[in-house]
Structure formats: C-alpha cells, structure tokens
Amino acid sequence: RRRDSPPPPPQDSVERIVEDAAMDLSLNPFSSGTRLRDMIRAIRASKTAAEERAVVRRECAAIRAAISDNDQDYRHRNMAKLMFIHMLGYPTHFGQMECLKLIAASGFPEKRIGYLGLTLLLDERQEVLMLVTNSLKQDLNHSNQFIVGLALCALGNICSAEMARDLAPEVERLLQTRDPNTKKKAALCSIRIVRKVPDLAENFMGSAASLLKEKHHGVLISVVQLCTELCKASREALEYLRKHSVEGLVRILRDVSNSSYAPEYDIAGITDPFLHIRVLRLMRTLGQGDADCSEHVNDILAQVATKTESNKNAGNAILYECVETIMGIEATSGLRVLAINILGRFLSNRDNNIRYVALNMLMKAMAVDTLAVQRHRVTILECVKDADVSIRKRALELVYLLVNDTNVKPLTKELVDYLEVSDDDFKEDLTAKICSIVEKFSQDKLWYLDQMFKVLTLTGNFVKDDVWHALIVLISNAPELQGYSVRSLYKALQASGTQESLVRVAVWCIGEYGEMLVNNISMLDVEEPITVS
Amino acid sequence: HPTRSRPPSTDADPRRWHSRLSAILPSLATGCHPVRPRRQIRAATPTRPRSSSRASADLRGRRPSLAMINFVLLISRQGKVRLTKWYSPYTQKERTKVIRELSGLILTRGPKLCNFVEWRGYKVVYRRYASLYFCMCIDADDNELEVLEIIHHFVEILDRYFGSVCELDLIFNFHKAYYVLDEILISGELQESSKKNVARLIAAQDSLVEAAKE
Numbered sequence: 111r112r113r114d115s116p117p118p119p120p121q122d123s124v125e126r127i128v129e130d131a132a133m134d135l136s137l138n139p140f141s142s143g144t145r146l147r148d149m150i151r152a153i154r155a156s157k158t159a160a161e162e163r164a165v166v167r168r169e170c171a172a173i174r175a176a177i178s179d180n181d182q183d184y185r186h187r188n189m190a191k192l193m194f195i196h197m198l199g200y201p202t203h204f205g206q207m208e209c210l211k212l213i214a215a216s217g218f219p220e221k222r223i224g225y226l227g228l229t230l231l232l233d234e235r236q237e238v239l240m241l242v243t244n245s246l247k248q249d250l251n252h253s254n255q256f257i258v259g260l261a262l263c264a265l266g267n268i269c270s271a272e273m274a275r276d277l278a279p280e281v282e283r284l285l286q287t288r289d290p291n292t293k294k295k296a297a298l299c300s301i302r303i304v305r306k307v308p309d310l311a312e313n314f315m316g317s318a319a320s321l322l323k324e325k326h327h328g329v330l331i332s333v334v335q336l337c338t339e340l341c342k343a344s345r346e347a348l349e350y351l352r353k354h355s356v357e358g359l360v361r362i363l364r365d366v367s368n369s370s371y372a373p374e375y376d377i378a379g380i381t382d383p384f385l386h387i388r389v390l391r392l393m394r395t396l397g398q399g400d401a402d403c404s405e406h407v408n409d410i411l412a413q414v415a416t417k418t419e420s421n422k423n424a425g426n427a428i429l430y431e432c433v434e435t436i437m438g439i440e441a442t443s444g445l446r447v448l449a450i451n452i453l454g455r456f457l458s459n460r461d462n463n464i465r466y467v468a469l470n471m472l473m474k475a476m477a478v479d480t481l482a483v484q485r486h487r488v489t490i491l492e493c494v495k496d497a498d499v500s501i502r503k504r505a506l507e508l509v510y511l512l513v514n515d516t517n518v519k520p521l522t523k524e525l526v527d528y529l530e531v532s533d534d535d536f537k538e539d540l541t542a543k544i545c546s547i548v549e550k551f552s553q554d555k556l557w558y559l560d561q562m563f564k565v566l567t568l569t570g571n572f573v574k575d576d577v578w579h580a581l582i583v584l585i586s587n588a589p590e591l592q593g594y595s596v597r598s599l600y601k602a603l604q605a606s607g608t609q610e611s612l613v614r615v616a617v618w619c620i621g622e623y624g625e626m627l628v629n630n631i632s633m634l635d636v637e638e639p640i641t642v643s
Numbered sequence: 644h645p646t647r648s649r650p651p652s653t654d655a656d657p658r659r660w661h662s663r664l665s666a667i668l669p670s671l672a673t674g675c676h677p678v679r680p681r682r683q684i685r686a687a688t689p690t691r692p693r694s695s696s697r698a699s700a701d702l703r704g705r706r707p708s709l710a711m712i713n714f715v716l717l718i719s720r721q722g723k724v725r726l727t728k729w730y731s732p733y734t735q736k737e738r739t740k741v742i743r744e745l746s747g748l749i750l751t752r753g754p755k756l757c758n759f760v761e762w763r764g765y766k767v768v769y770r771r772y773a774s775l776y777f778c779m780c781i782d783a784d785d786n787e788l789e790v791l792e793i794i795h796h797f798v799e800i801l802d803r804y805f806g807s808v809c810e811l812d813l814i815f816n817f818h819k820a821y822y823v824l825d826e827i828l829i830s831g832e833l834q835e836s837s838k839k840n841v842a843r844l845i846a847a848q849d850s851l852v853e854a855a856k857e
Contacts, residue, residue, distance in 0.1 A: 147815055154814075190818050197724055197817065199739060219852045226821055234732055256848055266829040267730065291844060298829040305710075305830075328835040335832050374837045377792065384796075384836040387789050427788035434786070462757035467788060498756045 124155050124165065143172045146190050153198070166200055174204055185212060186220060189227045202231055206238050213245045221249070221257055225264040234270045243273055250280040255289050262292070266299035274306040278313065285317045290326040297321070297332035301339045311344035319351060322358040327375060327382055330362065334388040341395045352396050356406050359396075363389045363410050367417065378422035386414070390431040397439030404440040411436055415448050420455070423463070429456075430467055437471075437478050450475060450482040457489045462498050469493060469504040476511050487512055491524050495532075502536055510543050518551045522561055529568050541565060541572040549580065555588055556634075559595055567602045570609025578611050582618060593626040594634050595619055600627055601640070710831020711785055712793075713765065714741075715824065716778040717813065722746045725775060725813050726820055730831035749776055759787050770794050774810050797827055800838050804845060822848070 144152070149169055156162035173188045181188075189212060192205040209231060212224025232239055242264075249261035262284065265277060281303060284296035297318070304311050318340060321333040337355060340347040366385050375382035393411070397404040415432050419425040429452055436449040453475060456468035469490070472483050490512070493505035513521055525544050532540055544565055552558035562581050566573060585595045599616035607613055620627060630639045710730040717726040724742060733741065748760055749769050760767050762780075768790040769778040777794045781787065798808075804823055805812040813820050826841045827834055835841050 150815055194817060197727065199724075201735075217855050218848070219855050222822070222848065222852065223818065226818060226825075229728075230821070233729065233734070235734070256851060263825050263829055267728075267825075291840075294834055295829060298832050298834055301832060302710075302830040327837060328840060331833055331836055374839050377796075382836050383792060384789070384833055387786060388833075391786075423788055424792055427786060427792055430788050431786050462755070463759065463788065463791070466757045466759055500757055500759055500761060503761070 124152055124157075124161055143184075144169070146187055146194070149191055150194060153194075162198075166195055166198070169195065170200070170202075170204075177204065177208060186223055189223050193227055193230050196231055206231055206236070210238070210241055210245070213242060213249075218254065218257060221260055225260045229264055229267045232268065234268050239268065239270060240272065243276055246273070246277060247280060250277065250284065255292050258284065258292055259295050262295040262299045266295065266302045269302060269306065271306040274303040275310070278303050278307070278310050282313055282317065285314070285321065290324070290329050293321070293324075294326070294328040294332040297329065297336045301336050304336075304339050304343050308343035311340045311347045315340050315344075315347040315350045319354045319358075322355055322362065327385055331382075331385050331388050334359075334362075334385075334392050338388070338392045338395050341392075348396070352400060352403055356393075356396060356403050359389050359393060360407060360410050363393075363414065367410075367414055378424040379419060380422075380424050380428065383424040383428050386428045387431045390414070390428070390435045394435040394438040397435070399440070401440045407435075407439070408442060408445060411441070412445060412448065415445075415452060420452075426456070426464055426467075430471070433471055434474075437474055446479060447482075450479060454486055454489075457486055457493075462496075462501060465493060465496070466498070466501050466504060469501065469508055473504075473508050473511065476508075480512075483508075484512060484517075487517065487521075491521070494525070495528055499536070503539065506539060506543055510547065513547050513551070515551065518547065519557065522547055526561060526564050526568070529565065537569050538572045541569045542574070545573060545577045549577070552584070555584065555591060556594070558584070559591060559598070563595075563598050563602055566609060566612040566615060567606055568609075570611035570613075573611045578615050582615060585619065586622070590632060591634075592619075592623045593630070593632040594637060596623040596627045597630075597633075597637065597640060711781060712790070712828060712831035713780040713782075715828070716742065716745065716776075716780075718742070718746055718750070718776050718778070719810060720750065720774050720776075722750060725810065726817060726824070728821070728824055728828070730828075745778060745780075749778060758791060768794065772798055775813070793827075793833060796836075796838065797824065800827065800841050803838060803842055 149165070152165045153162055156165060169191055173191060176184055176188055185208060189205070189208055192202050192208070196202045205227070209224050209227040212220045213228065215221060215224070228239075228242065246261050246265060249257050250265075252258050252261075262281070265273065265281070269277070278300075281296050281299050284292055285300065287293055287296070300314050300318075304314060314336065318333055318336050321329065322337070324330055324333065337351055341351055363386065366381055366389075369381045372381045375385075377383050380386070390411075393403075393407045397407055411432060414428065415436070418428050418432070420429055433449045433452050436445050441449075453468050453471050456464045457472070459465055459468070472486065472490070475483050487509075490505055490508050493501050494509060496502050496505065509521060509525070522544065525540065525547075529537065529540055529544065544561070548558055548561045548565075559581075562578075566578065570578075585592060596619040599612075599619050602612060603616045626632060633639065713729075713731040714733070715726065715728040715730075716724070718724055727738070727742070729738065745762065745767060748762060749767070752760070754771075758768055758770055760769070761783075764783060765780050766783055766785070766787055767778055767780045768787050769776050770791060771777075777798065779790050779794060781790055801813070801820065801823055802808045804819070805816070823841070823845060826844050835844075
C-alpha cells in the first residue's frame with residue numbers, strides 16, 4: 111500500500127471482511143462468495159442493525175442468484191447460510207425449493223443438510239411440504255440406514271396429517287427392521303403419525319407390544335412412549351396393551367431398577383432414569399381406572415418408591431413420576447401413604463425445584479387424600495412467603511384449596527399478615543385470594559368485616575370493585591354492625607388514607623351512619639368508645 | 644476417522660474470553676441450583692414476569708400440543724437466539740413473539756429461583772450454562788424434573804462432541820448442534836438415553852460426509 115493511503119481496517123470489522131470478499135471476487139470472477147464462517151463473522155462484527163441487514167441482504171442476493179443459476183456446487187453451503195439467516199429472523203422463503211433439491215440429491219451430505227433445512231425453514235402448514243412426500247418414500251426404502259434415519263427424523267418432526275397417512279405403511283414396516291437405531295426412530299415417528307391421525311393407532315399396537323421385548327434402551331424408551339400415545343389415541347389399543355404388556359413392563363422396570371452399575375446409562379448412580387420414568391408413565395395410563403392392572407404393578411411401584419435415592423435430581427425425577435402414577439391408578443392405601451410421605455419430604459427439601467414440584471403434586475393429591483395434604487398446611491403456608499415467585503404462586507393456590515371451616519381463621523390471619531410485607535406484584539394475587547376466601551366463609555359477619563377492613567387498609571387499591579360493593583351491601587343489611595363498621599373505618603382512615611377503595615367505603619359509611627360514629631351508638635363488647643368531633 | 648470440526652484457530656475471535664461450558668457444567672450431585680458463571684452478573688433490577696392470566700388471547704386456548712417437548716430454545720445472555728427447534732406448529736410470527744416473550748421472562752430471573760416458569764398455561768424448563776440458557780417448553784402436567792435431565796443430557800453430549808463446548812462452537816457450527824439434537828429428540832420425545840450411542844451415530848454420519856468429500 112502507498113504510504114498516504116488509509117490504514118487497513120481492523121481484522122474483524124465488516125469493512126475488512128467485505129474487502130476480502132471483494133478481493134476474492136475481483137481475482138476470481140467465478141468465486142462463490144463468502145464461506146459460511148465468514149458470513150457469520152461479518153454478521154457478528156456488525157455494530158448496528160443496519161450493518162447486519164446490509165450483510166444479510168448481500169448474502170441473500172448471492173444466494174438468490176445461485177438458485178436461479180441452478181448452482182450445484184455451493185447449494186450445500188448456501189443452505190447452511192440460509193438456515194443461519196433464518197435463525198436471525200429474516201425471511202427465507204426463496205430457499206425452500208432448494209431443500210427439496212438437496213433432499214432429492216443422491217449423496218448423504220446433501221440429504222443431511224436438505225432434511226435439516228426442511229425442518230427448520232418449513233413448518234407443517236406449508237404446501238411445499240407435500241412435494242417432499244415422494245423423496246421421503248424413496249429414502250424410507252433406502253439401503254443406507256442413515257438415510258432412512260434422516261427421513262424418519264424429518265417425518266417425525268414435521269409431517270402433516272396427509273403425509274402421515276401416505277407414509278404410515280412404510281414406517282410400520284420399519285418398526286420390524288433389524289437395526290435398533292432405525293427402529294427407535296420409526297417408533298417415535300409413529301408417535302407423530304398417531305397424533306396426527308389417531309385412526310391409525312390400531313395398526314401399530316401389535317408391533318408396539320411385541321417390541322417391548324427388546325433389550326436396546328433407545329428402542330425401549332421410544333416404544334414405551336409409543337404405547338402411551340397409542341393408549342391415548344384409541345380405546346381398543348388401550349385394552350389391547352392392558353392385556354398384553356403389563357407383565358413385560360413390570361419386568362423392564364424391575365430389571366432396570368435392580369441393575370448394577372452400567373456406565374453407558376448411568377446418571378447420578380441410577381441406571382437409565384429416562385427408562386424408569388417412561389415405564390412409570392405408561393403404567394399410569396394402563397392402570398388408570400383398572401383395578402387388575404393396578405394390582406399387577408403395585409409391588410414394583412412400592413419398590414421404586416422406597417429404593418430410589420432422592421439426593422440427586424435424577425432420583426427425584428423418578429420419585430415424582432412414581433408418585434404421579436400412584437395417585438393416578440387404583441393404588442392400595444399403603445402405597446398412597448408412601449406417596450404422600452415422599453411429597454412431604456419433597457416439601458421440606460432445600461432445593462427450590464423440588465419444593466415447586468411438591469406443591470404441584472400436592473394440588474393433585476387433594477383430589478385423592480385431602481386429609482393427608484392438610485397435615486402439611488404449615489409448610490405450605492411457609493412456601494407462600496418464599497423468595498421464588500413460582501413457588502409463591504403455587505403455594506397460594508394450594509392454600510386456597512385447603513381452606514375449610516376449621517382452619518379458615520388461622521389461615522386467613524397468616525395470609526393477611528403476609529399481605530403487609532409481600533411484593534407489589536404478588537399483592538394483587540394475594541388480595542384476590544384473601545377476598546375470595548373471606549367471602550366464601552362469611553357466615554361470621556364480624557370476622558368478615560374485620561378481615562375486609564384490614565385488607566382495604568393494606569391493599570385497598572387491588573381490591574376489585576365488586577368485592578367492596580358486596581361489603582357495602584353486607585353492612586347495609588346488618589344493622590347491628592353498622593356502628594362498629596363506621597367506627598372501624600374511621601379509625602382505619604385516620605391511620606392511612608392512601609387506599610382509594612378504603613376511602614370510598616369509609617366515606618360512604620360515614621355518610622350513611624355518621625350519627626352512630628359521633629354518638630358511639632350500638633357499640634359491641636369488643637369496642638372502646640372514641641370521640642369524634 | 645472423522646475430524647471433529649472446530650472453528651479454525653486462525654479465526655480472529657479469540658476463544659479465551661468465552662467460558663467453557665464444560666468447566667461450568669453444574670454437577671447434578673450438588674443439586675439443581677444453576678451454577679453462577681465466572682463473570683459478574685450485573686445486579687439489574689429484575690422486572691417481574693407478567694402473570695399468565697394477562698397473556699394475550701391469540702396463543703391461549705391453542706389445541707393441545709403434539710409433543711412432550713413443544714420447542715427447544717437456546718438463547719444467549721443478550722437475548723440472541725443460538726438454536727430453535729419447534730415440535731408443535733407455530734407460524735413464523737408466533738415464533739418471533741414466543742422468543743421475545745420468553746427471553747424477557749427468563750433472562751431476568753435471578754440465579755436462586757427454581758428452573759421452571761409458567762407461561763401461557765405451559766411450563767418452560769430452563770437452565771443456564773455459562774452464557775447460554777437452554778429452554779424447553781412442556782405441558783403443564785409433564786415431569787419437569789425429567790426435562791432438566793434431558794437438558795443436561797443434551798449439554799453433556801454437545802460437550803463430548805465439540806470437546807469442551809462453548810457458545811462460539813454453537814454459533815459457528817450451529818448445523819452440527821442441530822444434527823446432535825436430532826439424535827436426541829424426535830417429535831419432542833426422547834430418542835436415546837445412551838450418550839455413547841449418540842456420539843457413535845453422529846461420528847458415523849460425519850465420516851460419511853468426510854468420505855463423500857474425497
């Protein structure tokens with residue numbers, strides 16, 4: 111460079127990269143433009159959105175030109191670029207047909223990126239997708255198992271109902287293939303097919319049941335999941351699987367639960383927790399409403415519930431599923447007690463995740479054994495004050511379900527006390543819940559009034575209009591409490607007048623019953639006289 | 644032998660300032676708290692997530708999802724999308740909206756909170772690994788603890804594949820990250836519980852690609 115020319119731009123700047131590319135082009139007019147990684151670097155080096163758009167525009171133009179020239183050599187790279195651009199949020203419709211061309215090519219690398227492009231750039235609603243059906247059919251019959259795998263994966267991720275119907279026979283056939291990796295993909299693909307076209311469920315139930323004898327874990331977890339799906343899709347499949355698969359499932363779970371250390375599947379000291387969980391889930395589906403099936407799985411559930419270590423997340427995930435299953439089937443009372451105990455332990459776990467999950471489960475347990483859940487009331491109340499907003503919300507909902515005639519007063523007191531110190535975001539939910547509880551149990555009018563006055567004082571602004579309207583209605587229908595009401599409200603107003611609803615109610619009362627206020631009329635035992643001028 | 648591809652070392656972006664995910668992979672033995680990354684987290688005032696009852700109507704009341712995992716999302720601390728995979732039907736517009744909402748919801752959560760957020764009647768399980776948030780959206784009655792394990796399964800496999808994976812690997816080799824994901828999940832369901840098997844399958848396919856280049 112001549113000495114008086116400007117210094118070269120820094121290595122990573124957009125200018126430099128564009129300069130390099132321009133140099134490339136000028137030296138070699140047939141150059142294909144930037145490499146994928148250079149495009150990514152250029153985009154990352156853009157300092158403004160406008161710069162980025164310029165880079166993307168330039169690249170898209172080059173790709174469009176290559177597409178219209180039917181360029182073969184760089185189709186692969188252009189697809190990769192298109193996917194990256196798509197991920198940034200830019201439109202890439204013009205590239206959709208390129209996916210089809212790549213998929214139709216004969217080589218594995220082209221098909222691999224073509225199928226990936228298909229699942230990223232398209233979704234099932236697009237008609238272009240239908241054009242792939244033929245290629246898919248051919249690839250599902252390919253001699254190269256990896257190509258079959260690509261097709262199964264694409265079909266499993268994105269097929270529409272029509273494609274599902276068209277290609278179901280191929281997938282069914284592939285369930286019987288020898289290669290376990292193909293089998294597992296076929297099983298998962300079948301799940302999607304059955305979800306899209308539930309009528310086809312009966313076609314798969316025979317194969318699914320017999321595949322439960324497999325040893326390969328990948329196949330097992332896929333097939334067990336397929337069975338669960340079949341049960342949801344078809345009554346007939348559910349009955350069939352109840353008859354033919356329960357023994358097999360118990361055996362699978364027992365084997366994996368008793369298995370010694372298997373490094374390939376070990377997670378935190380447990381062999382293949384994923385398999386445990388899937389089998390447990392299927393047992394729940396089969397045992398729901400079926401006493402026979404529930405009896406068969408009783409022992410293994412007890413074993414898993416007692417044996418599984420609960421100091422790691424993997425173990426807790428299994429226990430969670432186990433408890434869900436016990437709650438969902440016709441379990442013995444012994445088993446249910448076991449389940450609730452696990453929940454109790456979860457509830458006092460230091461780990462936020464576990465506590466959150468426990469609260470969730472306890473809500474479901476309410477339907478099964480309310481008394482058992484009531485025993486954990488104190489801990490649940492503590493969770494209402496937790497630092498974590500997700501936990502607070504769950505706990506509050508649960509508390510709301512736990513309220514009954516015996517515990518409503520202490521529970522409400524706790525909630526109102528907490529109302530004072532809670533975060534603003536939570537105040538709204540909490541206020542709504544308290545008002546709802548209080549209204550439901552408002553036979554004791556004096557108590558109801560006390561609670562409402564407190565709430566109005568603390569968070570009146572969050573109190574809904576119909577709530578304080580109802581309050582006014584009650585006061586006007588309860589002559590013996592009108593004096594008390596107006597005096598309490600007056601005192602509250604003196605202490606704090608910031609809450610608008612409080613002011614409204616108070617002013618209305620004073621307007622209606624001002625006399626009682628000034629003259630201390632109809633005082634209750636609990637009151638002390640006040641002077642108002 | 645397939646060469647595991649790494650971004651070329653002549654690349655201008657120095658890798659040294661990107662924390663390695665593997666060095667910070669939290670050991671699940673110590674519980675589920677996401678490990679605090681080495682970089683200081685700016686203590687910004689967190690904006691509280693809006694309650695789901697105020698979610699806009701268009702995505703509510705959607706037909707039941709088709710999969711256990713509805714979508715997978717990888718976002719950086721700055722909200723940049725590194726990977727998305729959708730197993731339930733979402734239009735492009737809906738996808739952008741979802742990403743924007745979830746980024747706002749998740750990126751502002753403090754480190755000590757639980758790994759689950761409720762969003763539009765679904766649950767989103769997320770976990771932070773160094774500068775990346777791995778998120779998976781599931782139905783309200785699915786097992787979120789298991790999904791945490793699935794996320795970790797995915798991360799460990801990526802780590803094994805890329806060799807001490809970091810965010811840059813996932814940026815420059817995003818298509819390979821997708822290939823790995825496709826060996827782990829299909830239609831939102833788990834496909835393989837053996838990390839060794841996944842690695843073997845990817846390696847075999849990579850060598851097919853290498854062989855075709857010659």
